[in-house]
Amino acid sequence: MTRVTGPQSRDRRRLLTAGAAVLGAAASAQLWLPESAARAVETPLPDGVFSLGVASGDPLPDGIVLWTRLAPDPLNGGGMPARPVPVEWELAEDERFARQVRRGAAYARPEFGHSVHVDVRGLRPGREYWFRFRAGGRLSPVGRTRTAPQPYAAGGSLRLALASCQNWQHGYFTPYADMLAQDPDVVLFVGDYIYESGPSASAPRRHEGGGEPYTLTQYRNRYAQYRSDPDLAAMHANAPFVVTFDDHEVDNDFAGETPQDPDKQTHDAFVSRLTAAYQAYYEHMPVRASAVPNGPHIRMHRRLEFGRLARLNVLDTRQYRSDQATGQAGAQDPALTMLGAEQKRWLLDGLRDSPARWNLIASQIMMAETDLLPGEGKQWYYDAWDGYQAERNEFLREFRGVRNPVVLSGDRHLTMVSDLKEDFADPDSAVVGAEFVGTSISSNGDQDQAAFRREWDPRLADNPHWKLLDAHRGYHLFDIRRDAIDARIRVVDTVRQPTSAARTLARLRVEAGRPGVQAG
Template structure:
């Protein structure tokens, strides 16, 4: 196990990690290391969750604000990188001439993402708990089979998948919308009991700049017929959660645009989950925006969210 405060370097043939053993009774001021910091057992848990950060779709404006949120950790829920080749019409382009297939190419893609100063600031501000989705390897892959077998023979895809997994381990590593819902035992029966709450996060950039008018024209009528839906939107940003033994208050933090390197952050809505009370309630929300903010315009980026 090692002594409290001892540092161990864990390594294998394909990956390395540093493990710091911190005693649980250590006071909560942050522990720091080169590139980041962490806290031990905070009295009140405050964390954020985010996902889907296609480099080409826009700037990491939201990460700049996330770095200032003073959270215990960031839960990143997948799509840390995107495998698309360069898109000339995008606000900024992936390096290389196409999609990554080899270990070196995946490492180059991670290096490009991690060179972004706003993403670096978010990593330095708090530890990240990460999971992968599909774009860390290839869009909509499943098991040993490629999503497009006519273009990628299964054997070639398995080699590509192995390279992507190795790059992911060495890199510290559906469409992007926000849904807030009650979870019922039978969604077809509005009188069925509520047993839980669901908060589904938005993307940081993926999907490009949102079209609020088209979104609400499509989903507001569905929401009116779905009593378990409490909130739906598609603005870009992250969710900030403040947790005590009595409740969790979650703030939807959004930027006006991802097509400029800087943009103010604001709280678009707040949600409450109380201990022992199934379901979620909306504490406040701003009126739905039906027109996009005036910004530089780019053609739609086909980033396969």
Template sequence: MPEAPRTPVRAPAPATVPAAPTARTTRRQALVGGAATLGAVALGTAWSTEARADTAARPSGIGEPFTLGVASGDPFHSSVVLWTRLAPNPFAEDGLGGMPDRRVEVEWQVAEDEGFGRVVTSGTVETGPDAAHSVHVEAQGLRPGAEYFYRFRVGTEISQVGRTKTAPPPGMRLDRFSFAFASCQSYTSGHYTAQAHLADEDLDLVAFLGDYIYESGAQGGIGRGHIPQVEARTLTQYRIRHAQYKSDANLQAAHAAFPWAVVFDDHELENNWADEQSNGEDVSAEEFLRRRAQAMKAYYEHMPLRRAQRPDGPDLRLHRRLSFGDLVDMHMLDTRQYRDPQVGDSGHGDPSRTLLGAGQKQWLFEGLSSSRARWNVLAQQVFFSQRDFLDGEATNFSNDAWDGYRVERDEVRDRLARVRNGVVITGDVHANYVCDVKADFDAPESATVATELVGTSFTSGGDGADQNPGDAVQLRQNPHIRFINRKRGYVRNVVTPTEWTVDYRIVDYVSEPGAPISDRARFVIDDGVAGVRAQG
């Protein structure tokens, strides 16, 4: 049943920022929000006694700096990334968030308790206009598998309090790992109700699989139009667009509740882009790479990513590996930067075509070969399993998904078949799917070698439906597809040594705030048995 609405937790917003939608305060939000409230009073006083005289006041000429919230990400067993961005006026036309054109010192703390009575590490970093006054701290020396709380300060202004958690060390016995994965949160398509519910889950990690922002100038029909009202192409425009998304109170609550591991898909730059090629405009590779560099820089500035992911011009190494004890190795993939351009069905079988690029593919195969984890997860963007959209002998496959790179997909599938418990998690298509990954997709009777779990969008596509009329054809033509649902939400996963439990969590509408959340379906993957069994 839906919880009774209570006062939402939100960042203080400058007058120029449109009010974020009202969100119920959940158990996790109450924890984080309560600490944030104390942080402005009791904790602020305690921290002030430790301050140097030259940081005792707000930097001259700026307002409340923490309007975009806080976040953490990419947990290792002894460290985690902490993020914020100073932006008293996040929609300032120059993209610099209303900050002065100079560098500013930002203090940070990590504690074992939300009251910050047991601070375990702290420090000071500088940030400036070259980074849009974003802050990335790699907090070191933390205990493995431990919960921590963190906050930032500029002068006497103290941020909201975030909760994070380090990973257990690789190889250590782990009895339970819980995480959710999600994708596709078009600001103009819906309210962030699912993110509010996500903040109330009991999770170790959120994996976000792409389309964190949308580049278009769409205005939508629910009073949540994009700022600026044009397609983002420049660094300034991408910065403002990220700030607009980050200004939503529900998204801030979900970031403050857990560490996130993020990868991008296409809309962080442009719809269906591929490597050096635009999909929608006739521009040179050089011109497109200039735009790509602007998008990558703004993306890094707004995400809790490590220094290893800092972009170099248009290049940002996003593929990386997160390990959680002896239970889960999560291989975060990038299916955009290295891919060959999309072609029609007749070219899908070309063995030279790549989605991953040679370097990333080698990295993935080496990681799968050396993994000793019980569950190996490919966290990636586009549909992995074969998906034919036409009835009968004629075929029609997606050019943008793995079907368009069939030979490499089958090579990855065959490598997954050699590891224990291969699971692919996917975003992009604004729908929930469950697929048996077959040894031969054209032979339904062939062995199931892995499982693909596809998650719906947070908002993209609007309210959605249980199924579309064409889904019956998909289920008939692709017997390895076990389930389709097109409501909005996220996928919750609880992983143990013996089984992986999957809950497809949905809201009935996003066109207005306040929808309750429910479990649409539950599936279980048993250790050592590829494929799923339905529960309930």
């Protein structure tokens, strides 16, 4: 996504089975309808059928996924008739659709919540496009998207926004309003798109429903509520997203097919919950047919290329992991895995063979060490990579031979920017990479900053690899070029109001060929 200079610069656990792949062809709208046939069977639909907006995702040099979901009654299952509905789509090189480049029609099917995933191919690399949908006489909002640069493009730049952790009940999604103004080429969302918690009477905004979601309809309703946030909807309509999930899209701190509270959720019940949660996740995300769930399994780890500038490895750190350790000995057990054998090989191969200048790893959870115990001894977060240290340390050793590795994470509801050390047990070991743990969009709300500093500042001496620690809400913005990545930590004053001022809290830099994080 090359940015030109000058006055025109702003114009612009498991592999799926064969059966699931066939199902995916239908779900991703590959069953095209002739335009005349689509219009012939079109019947009027209610107002608000495009209430959930439009989105795009997973850009390729020649392709993009276009998304919408028909839902005139979004918080009550969607409100659509129990039949396939034809949906027309258009893609153009201009906002007024005078220069159309692709158009077609597809079915929005009830078994996929009347969602539509159009995988458009044959596009030009590094280009801006506009798109829209039409169904039942109704026209969707217009979306804007971009394709990735041509595969062998070595120059240019990429503006990437890192977001995570948007709890509806903890506040408004105001950071997206500022993100929209910064005009990123792509948004990387690394988990906790929804929260599964029940409604709270004291929250700034209240979750729909009467409790946690367990069924497909309940998860659909929760996603629909989150999609109704105007700032999130506007951001989805203006840049492609690359997404992966963490725990709250299903159940807090789950691991594989093990829930947080196995004494309260039987295995069969949790498998049913996983099946519903993954189905609803697919239905609401702009992802390809490779992500169509196969029962309680979904494939989300994948790789996206942005020319020779950057390779983005998107991880799934939930579905294949061993259950969390409960002590230090367990955290260092070499038998524990975060990624599973197949995904681990996939990641290592992709790092070793990469032709890219920058090798980005989207990890839902923090890779750098967090020692919570001031002074002698250590105390770790076992849900993060600290709980899977043998596998984490293997990757860090590999980083010595990887060109410019940078890990982009979430989960913590904090900004935590770190040097990645080859061996965190040895403070003098080499720096082999950098990690940016993005703060939350709204989770934890407006924190008491003084209380945060009292709790966390005593830990700084035991974590000398931390370069920045902060508890404001916001996101991270990266301008990636061949020579360096310039990062801006963007924060808002409040998420308890629908609007808020935003500012740059800090500027940081990662220089090519120089592992670690420097002042910007």
